[in-house]
Amino acid sequence: MKRFSPFLGILQAMLLTHSAFAAELPVREVVLFKHGVGYFQRSGDIKAGETAQLDFKADEMNDVLKSLTVEERGGGKITGLRYDSSDTLEHKLQAFPFAIGDRQSLAAFFDHLKGARVEIKTGSDTQAGAVVGARTLPATNSAPEREMITLLTDSGDIRTVDLASASSIRFADPTQQTLLKDYLSLLNQARSKDKRSVYIDSTANGARQLSASYMVPTAVWKSSYRLIFGSADQPTLEGWAIVDNTTGEDWNNIRLAVVSGRPISFMSRLYEPRYRTRPVAELAEEAYVAPMLFEASLSKSAATPGPMVAAAPAPPPAQGQMFRRAEARQMASADVMAESGRVDMTSNIAASAQGRDLGDLFEYRFGNPVTVKKNESAMLPFLQQKVGARRLLIYSESMGVNPMSAAEIVNATGKTLDGGPITVYDSNSYSGEALVESIKNGDKRLISYAVDLGTRITTAFDSSRELVREIHSRRGILTTRNALQETRTFTIRNVDAKPKSLIIEHAQRPGYVLLNMKATETTVNAYRFEVKLAANSSEKFAVTEERVYDTTTALTSMTPDTLAFYLQNKSISAEGKQQLETIAAKKREIAANNGLIARTEAQINTINNDESRLRSNIESLNRVSGQQEQVQRYARQLATLEAQITTARDTLSDLNKKKAALDAELNGLIEKANF
Numbered sequence: 001m002k003r004f005s006p007f008l009g010i011l012q013a014m015l016l017t018h019s020a021f022a023a024e025l026p027v028r029e030v031v032l033f034k035h036g037v038g039y040f041q042r043s044g045d046i047k048a049g050e051t052a053q054l055d056f057k058a059d060e061m062n063d064v065l066k067s068l069t070v071e072e073r074g075g076g077k078i079t080g081l082r083y084d085s086s087d088t089l090e091h092k093l094q095a096f097p098f099a100i101g102d103r104q105s106l107a108a109f110f111d112h113l114k115g116a117r118v119e120i121k122t123g124s125d126t127q128a129g130a131v132v133g134a135r136t137l138p139a140t141n142s143a144p145e146r147e148m149i150t151l152l153t154d155s156g157d158i159r160t161v162d163l164a165s166a167s168s169i170r171f172a173d174p175t176q177q178t179l180l181k182d183y184l185s186l187l188n189q190a191r192s193k194d195k196r197s198v199y200i201d202s203t204a205n206g207a208r209q210l211s212a213s214y215m216v217p218t219a220v221w222k223s224s225y226r227l228i229f230g231s232a233d234q235p236t237l238e239g240w241a242i243v244d245n246t247t248g249e250d251w252n253n254i255r256l257a258v259v260s261g262r263p264i265s266f267m268s269r270l271y272e273p274r275y276r277t278r279p280v281a282e283l284a285e286e287a288y289v290a291p292m293l294f295e296a297s298l299s300k301s302a303a304t305p306g307p308m309v310a311a312a313p314a315p316p317p318a319q320g321q322m323f324r325r326a327e328a329r330q331m332a333s334a335d336v337m338a339e340s341g342r343v344d345m346t347s348n349i350a351a352s353a354q355g356r357d358l359g360d361l362f363e364y365r366f367g368n369p370v371t372v373k374k375n376e377s378a379m380l381p382f383l384q385q386k387v388g389a390r391r392l393l394i395y396s397e398s399m400g401v402n403p404m405s406a407a408e409i410v411n412a413t414g415k416t417l418d419g420g421p422i423t424v425y426d427s428n429s430y431s432g433e434a435l436v437e438s439i440k441n442g443d444k445r446l447i448s449y450a451v452d453l454g455t456r457i458t459t460a461f462d463s464s465r466e467l468v469r470e471i472h473s474r475r476g477i478l479t480t481r482n483a484l485q486e487t488r489t490f491t492i493r494n495v496d497a498k499p500k501s502l503i504i505e506h507a508q509r510p511g512y513v514l515l516n517m518k519a520t521e522t523t524v525n526a527y528r529f530e531v532k533l534a535a536n537s538s539e540k541f542a543v544t545e546e547r548v549y550d551t552t553t554a555l556t557s558m559t560p561d562t563l564a565f566y567l568q569n570k571s572i573s574a575e576g577k578q579q580l581e582t583i584a585a586k587k588r589e590i591a592a593n594n595g596l597i598a599r600t601e602a603q604i605n606t607i608n609n610d611e612s613r614l615r616s617n618i619e620s621l622n623r624v625s626g627q628q629e630q631v632q633r634y635a636r637q638l639a640t641l642e643a644q645i646t647t648a649r650d651t652l653s654d655l656n657k658k659k660a661a662l663d664a665e666l667n668g669l670i671e672k673a674n675f
Contacts, residue, residue, distance in 0.1 A: 023044065023046050023047065023050040023051070023052055023053065024044075024052075024053055024054075024055070025042035025043060025044040025052055025054065025210060025211075025212060026042060026043075026044055026252070027040060027041075027042055027249065027251055027252075027254055028041050028042060028043050028254060028255065029041035029254055029255040029256075029257075030251060030254055030255070030256050030257075031256075031257045031258070031259060031363070032218060032219075032220075032221040032243055032256075032257070032258050032259070033218075033220075033221075033258075033259050033261075033263065033265075034220055034221070034259070034260060034261065034262065034418070035220070035262060035263060035265050036217055036218070036220055036265070037063065037215045037216065037217055037218060037265055038215065038216060038217075038218030039213065039214075039215055040213065040214055040215075040216065041211065041212070041213045042054065042211070042212050042213075043209065043210065043211040043212070044209070044210060045207060045208075045209055045210075046074075046202075046207065046208055046209070046210050047207050048204075048205060048206045048207055049205075051199050051200065051201060052199070052200040052210050052212070053197055053198070053199055053200075054197065054198040054200070054212060054214075055195055055196070055197050055198075056195075056196050056197075056198065056216065057195070057196070057216075057248075058195070058196050058271075059217070060196075060216040060217060061083070061196050061270075061271035062267055062268060062269060062270050062271045063214070063215050063216050063217060063267075064198065064214050064215075064216060065083075065270040065271055066215070066268055066270060067213075067214050067215035068081070068198070068212065068213070068214040069212070069213045069214070070200055070210070070211070070212050070213075071210070071211045071212075072202055072204065072208055072209070072210050072211075073208060073209040073210075073211075074204050074206065074207060074208020074209055075204055075206070075208065076202040076203045076204020076205075076208055077202065077203050077204075078200065078201070078202055079201045079202060079203055080201050081198055081199065081200055081201070082198070082199040082201065083196060083197065083198040083199065084196045084197050085273065093183065093186065096179060096182075096183050097179070098112055098113060098179075098180075098183070099112075100183070100187075105136055105147055106134075106147055106163050107134040107135055107136045107147035107148065107149065107163060108134070108136070109134075110131055110134040110149050111131075111133055111134040111135065113131050114131050114132065114133060115130055115131060116130065116131050116171060116173070116176060117129065117130050117131075117171065117172035117173060118130075118131060118149075118151070118169055118170065118171055118172060119169070119170050119171075119172055120149070120151070120161050120163075120166045120168075120169050121166065121167050121168045121169075122161065122165045122166050122167065123165075123167070127151060127153070127159060127161055128151075128153065128154065128172065129151035129152050129153040129154060129159070130151065130152045131149065131150070131151060132150040132151060132152050132158060133149075133150050134147070134148065134149040134150065134163075135147075135148055136148075146162055146163075146164060147162070147163040147164060148160050148161070148162060148163065149161050149163055200212065216247075218246070218247070219243075219244040219246050221241055221242060221243050221244075221258045222241070222242040222420060223239060223240070223241060223242075223260075223417075223418040223419065223420030223421075224239070224240045224242060224379070224420055224421055224423075225237060225238060225239050225240070225383075225417075225420060225421065225422040225423070225436070226238040226240075226347070226422070226423050226424075226425065227387075227389065227407065227409070227422050227423070227424045227425070227447075228346055228425045229389075229391070229424070229425065229426040229427070229431075231427070233386070234386040234387065234388065234389070235386070235387060235389045235407075236346050236384065236385070236386055236387070237383065237384070237385065237386075237387040237389075237409075237413070237417075238346070238347055238381065238383065238384045239381065239382050239383030239384070239417070239418075240379045240380065240381055240382070241258045241353075241364065241379070241380045241381075241382050242377065242378075242379050243256070243258065243372065243377060243378050243380065244377040245372040245373065245374055245375065245376055245377065245378075246375065247374065248374050248375075249374055250371075250372075250373050250374050251370065251371060251372045251373075252371050253369035253370070253371055254369065254370055254371070255365070255366075255369065255370075256365075256366050256370040256380070257363050257364060257365040257366065258363070258364050258382070258418075259358065259361050259362065259363045259364075260361065260362045260363075260364075260416050260418035260419075260438055261358070261360055261361030261362060261416075261438075262360075263360075263361060346384075347381070347384070353365060353366050353367065353380075353381070353382035353383070354367060355382075355414070355415035355416070357416075362415065362416035362418075364382040364383075364415075366380060366382070383413065383415065383417075385413055387409060387410065387411070387412065387413060388409070388410035388412050388444075389407050389408060389409045389410065390407065390408050390501075391405070391406075391407055391426075391501075392406050392407070392408060392500070392501040392502065392503055392530075393405060393406060393452050393455060393500055393501065393502045393503065394406040394446055394448050394502075394503045394505065395457050395490075395502060395503070395504050395505065396504075396505040396506075396507070396526070397459055397507075401456050401457060401458070402451050402452055402453055402455060402456060402457070403451075403452050403455050403457060403502060404448035404449075404450065404451060404452065405431070405432065405448065405449060405450040405451070405452045406446055406447060406448040406449070406503070407424065407434075407446070407447050407449070408444060408445075408446050409436070409439070409444060409445050409446075409447060410444040411439040411440065411441055411442065411443055411444065411445075412441070412442070413441065414441055415441060416438060416439065416440050416441060417436070417438065417439040418438050419435075419436055419437045419438040419439075420435070420436065421433060421434070421435055421436075422434045422435070422436055422447060422449070424447075424449045424450075431449060431450055432449030432450035433449055434447035434448060434449040435447070446503065454494065454495050454496035455492065455493065455494050455495070455496070455500065455502070455533070456492075456493045456495075457490055457491065457492050457493075458490075458491045459488060459489070459490050459491075460488070460489050460491070461486070461487075461488055462487045462488065462489050462542070463485075463486070463487045464484065464485065464486045464487075465484075465485055466482055466483070466484050466485075467482065467483045467485070468480050468481070468482055468483075468566075468569050468571055469481045469482065469483050469548070469571055470571055471566055471569060471571055471572045471573075471576060471675075472576075472675060473555065473576065473579070473580075473673045473674060473675055474673075474674055475671070475674075476554060476555050476556065476670045476671060476673070477552050477553070477554060477555070478552065478553050478554075478555050478558070478566070479550055479551070479552050480550065480551050480552075480553075480566075481548060481549075481550050482548070482549055482550070482551060483546050483547070483548050484546065484547045484548075484549070485515060485544060485545070485546045486512075486544070486545050486546075486547075487542055487543070487544045487545075488506070488542070488543050488545075489540055489541070489542045489543075490504055490531075490540070490541045490542075490543070491538070491539075491540055492531065492533060492538065492539045492540070492541065493537075493538050494533040494534070494535065494536065494537055494538075494539075495536060496535065496536070497535050497536055498535050499532070499533060499534055499535050500532075500533040501530060501531075501532060501533070502530070502531045502532075502533055503520070503528050503529070503530055503531075504528070504529045504530075504531060504541065504543075505523075505526045505527070505528055506519075506526060506527045506528075506529065506543050507525060507526050508522075508525055508526055508527060509545070509547075511547045511548075511549070512545040512546065512547045513545065513546055513547075514527065514543070514544070514545060514546075515544040515545060515546040516544065517543070517544065527543075529541065529543070555583060555670045555673065556666075556667075556670060558587075559587070560584045560587045560588050560591065563580055563583065563584040563587070564584065566580060567580055567581060567584070572675075573675055575675045576673075576675030579669070579672075579673045579674075579675060580673070582669055583666065583669050583670060583673065586662065586665060586666045586669055587666065589662055590659070590662045590663065590666060593655060593658055593659050593662055594659065596655050597652065597655045597656065597659060600648055600651050600652045600655060601652060603648050604645060604648045604649060604652065607641050607644055607645040607648065608645070610641055611638060611641050611642070611645070614634050614637055614638045614641070615638065617634055618631055618634045618635065618638070621634070
């Protein structure tokens with residue numbers, strides 16, 4: 001079996017024992033945001049000669065290099081920051097004059113270093129000289145495999161040394177010794193792919209205090225609320241912040257804050273080294289002359305790209321779909337909570353978080369030091385106070401027959417309420433769950449948390465009618481302003497023996513406006529109407545909407561009957577009615593003349609057919625003897641028809657002239673129609 005020298009591993013451990021001592025700075029403050037980053041502040045005392053060291057994960061370095069700030073107290077100044085490069089190991093090792101392969105023997109390593117001076121200690125003897133070569137002798141029946149090195153000593157002797165008998169080997173040249181140490185250090189660092197260190201250098205010679213702040217990716221903190229309706233007092237709102245320590249380091253007695261809002265944050269590739277390929281430059285007389293190609297010129301400069309526009313966030317799911325699951329849980333939990341005998345659902349907590357506005361953000365800063373061990377999470381109370389809230393029902397047609405039990409929350413806490421789930425307790429019992437978006441101070445939200453089975457609602461599309469509001473004409477175009485009115489009626493049945501307040505959400509439709517009514521409030525996509533329901537009663541609530549639109553028609557294409565329809569409309573002005581009546585009369589006159597033209601053309605066609613028949617008969621009789629009398633009779637009839645067709649053609653000509661005159665008169669009337 002092939003034997004490998006263990007000396008290379010021993011040499012690596014010996015070369016890596018020496019390293020500069022660096023002081024670590026403990027975490028003092030953490031601020032967690034909602035967009036996936038956290039602010040960390042570290043500080044500590046640094047002794048004279050120490051360098052501060054900060055350790056990070058490799059995927060955190062881009063954010064660290066983008067956000068790191070350092071402050072020193074102690075008379076010195078920060079001279080620079082050093083950090084572990086992210087360059088590939090292969091690229092780093094290319095700079096060394098040697099290479100150590102996987103499972104490479106010590107003899108093979110030294111055989112690539114011919115000419116290097118080494119010192120080999122074997123027992124009490126030391127051999128020094130330049131490496132001539134090294135080889136591995138295969139095993140035989142009488143001897144195992146051996147690694148041998150051949151040296152040229154300073155006296156000129158060539159000696160062979162068994163590397164297995166060597167207790168230590170070192171390079172006589174400090175430069176080569178340093179290169180080997182650096183090479184092995186890179187190999188050792190490559191084993192810890194996830195750890196990167198930042199070193200902070202300073203001009204201070206004595207002890208000083210150092211503070212470093214930065215942003216790194218963190219788990220997003222979450223909000224969780226409890227809305228507790230009591231018997232008489234205002235309801236209580238409890239808020240809990242859920243934080244996760246996934247940094248791999250304990251947070252011991254730190255200052256902790258959580259921030260609500262949506263600041264802009266992005267990744268920027270600052271950590272990875274960037275390389276560019278440089279052109280090769282040669283003297284002109286050394287280069288070959290080659291054919292040249294020239295691109296076609298542009299007629300004008302290319303347009304400059306416009307600014308990029310951020311995509312709108314995806315819309316949240318509809319409320320009606322999110323809260324139907326709460327109905328089954330509500331029924332099961334009510335009996336359990338009643339049996340527990342608990343009187344007050346409010347938690348006995350110390351919500352010491354102080355809130356403050358940070359522009360578009362809002363911060364909750366916990367007053368007491370917080371400890372969260374690594375790979376642990378914590379729930380911290382940041383709110384417990386009375387809020388303005390009232391019970392009601394909310395309904396939209398997408399919910400089916402039953403409305404949702406809901407609450408209207410008015411944020412008068414003086415703080416921004418971060419978005420999150422809300423568990424609702426009513427009359428010392430679990431009532432359901434809801435989701436709420438972030439609520440600024442002074443704003444309000446509706447939440448729905450259960451299905452109200454004691455109220456049923458049906459909707460009916462009652463009526464629709466279309467009215468002509470206005471009629472106008474300009475340059476031969478008749479424009480009518482129409483109003484389409486639609487009514488939808490909600491029939492509401494409250495079977496419970498208690499009064500209720502119902503909010504009906506009616507979707508806004510493009511082009512439609514409410515008619516003779518006003519909504520209680522309006523959202524971006526819906527109207528809200530509040531309806532008071534008496535105990536054990538039925539109510540009807542109608543919503544009437546109107547859509548106004550214009551239609552245009554050319555007067556030339558309208559028949560007298562169509563014009564008569566508009567003349568009967570009360571919305572037309574007296575002037576407009578007179579002008580349309582004149583146009584209608586002219587169209588009727590044109591229609592009568594067109595009828596005469598059609599009848600005259602039909603008469604001419606009939607005479608032409610009769611003439612053709614008579615000529616055919618005459619031609620046939622001329623070939624038969626004894627038919628002269630009949631031929632003479634047909635000839636007299638043909639002469640009569642010729643006189644009739646001449647008269648008809650004259651009449652048709654007069655009618656066509658009249659038609660042209662009437663059309664001109666109509667076009668003049670249409671062109672002048674303006675009302």
